[in-house]
Amino acid sequence: xxxxxxxxxxxxxxPGKTVIITCRASQSLGTSLHWFQQxxxxxxxxxxxxxxxxxxxxxxxxxxSGSGTEFTLAINGLESEDAAAYYCHQSGTLPRTFGxxxxxxxx
Amino acid sequence: xxxxxxxxxxxxxxxxxxxxxxxxxxxxxxxxxSSWVWFRQPPGKGLExxxxxxxxxxxxxxxxxxxxxxxxxxxxxxxxxxxxxxAADSAVYxxxxxxxxxxxxxxxxxxxxxxx
Numbered sequence: 381x382x383x384x385x386x387x388x389x390x391x392x393x394x395p396g397k398t399v400i401i402t403c404r405a406s407q408s409l410g411t412s413l414h415w416f417q418q419x420x421x422x423x424x425x426x427x428x429x430x431x432x433x434x435x436x437x438x439x440x441x442x443x444x445s446g447s448g449t450e451f452t453l454a455i456n457g458l459e460s461e462d463a464a465a466y467y468c469h470q471s472g473t474l475p476r477t478f479g480x481x482x483x484x485x486x487x
Numbered sequence: 488x489x490x491x492x493x494x495x496x497x498x499x500x501x502x503x504x505x506x507x508x509x510x511x512x513x514x515x516x517x518x519x520x521s522s523w524v525w526f527r528q529p530p531g532k533g534l535e536x537x538x539x540x541x542x543x544x545x546x547x548x549x550x551x552x553x554x555x556x557x558x559x560x561x562x563x564x565x566x567x568x569x570x571x572x573x574a575a576d577s578a579v580y581x582x583x584x585x586x587x588x589x590x591x592x593x594x595x596x597x598x599x600x601x602x603x
Contacts, residue, residue, distance in 0.1 A: 424581075
């Protein structure tokens with residue numbers, strides 16, 4: 381199965397700053413890589429699909445890039461509501477897999 | 488507006504079958520080209536894809552579950568059955584719909600504990 385490794389595992393950032401989360405895949409995914417946000421006691425929410433495609437209703441400060449085995453999620457102009465766990469997820473090969481998650485704390 | 492709602496027992500005895508249902512409103516399962524998916528998340532841990540069913544017929548499962556898992560679909564609901572439950576199956580279980588463009592709708596999740 382494809383292993384997704386996210387970095388960092390945890391980051392604490394002040395509001396207004398930019399954070400970059402990286403997801404590396406053990407095999408090439410093309411662009412079949414998606415990003416989810418999960419707040420405590422809530423279901424995950426799709427932020428970015430197919431590496432860089434935006435989702436209706438998701439703020440434009442969230443953006444994704446990458447292809448193959450390396451992908452990034454950028455959050456520009458962090459807001460307090462962005463405190464959450466972020467997961468990358470691949471749908472290119474079964475079984476579908478997730479990264480271990482990145483917990484983002486807003487100072 | 489598609490809404491999904493998980494239901495089932497919150498407590499399952501070890502070795503018994505964990506059975507959950509996802510009731511769908513705003514769409515029908517056997518129409519179109521959507522996938523109907525089950526995920527889970529053990530307490531304090533990350534997300535795991537369990538499997539999905541497509542066109543109410545073709546099901547795909549995570550090999551990590553072996554032959555314990557089955558996903559079945561009806562016109563307005565789909566179910567997850569996980570046999571021989573153990574404490575490792577304790578988790579929040581989520582159902583979801585994904586369309587052909589990967590736009591997804593998730594249920595709010597249901598917490599299941601496997602314990603005697």
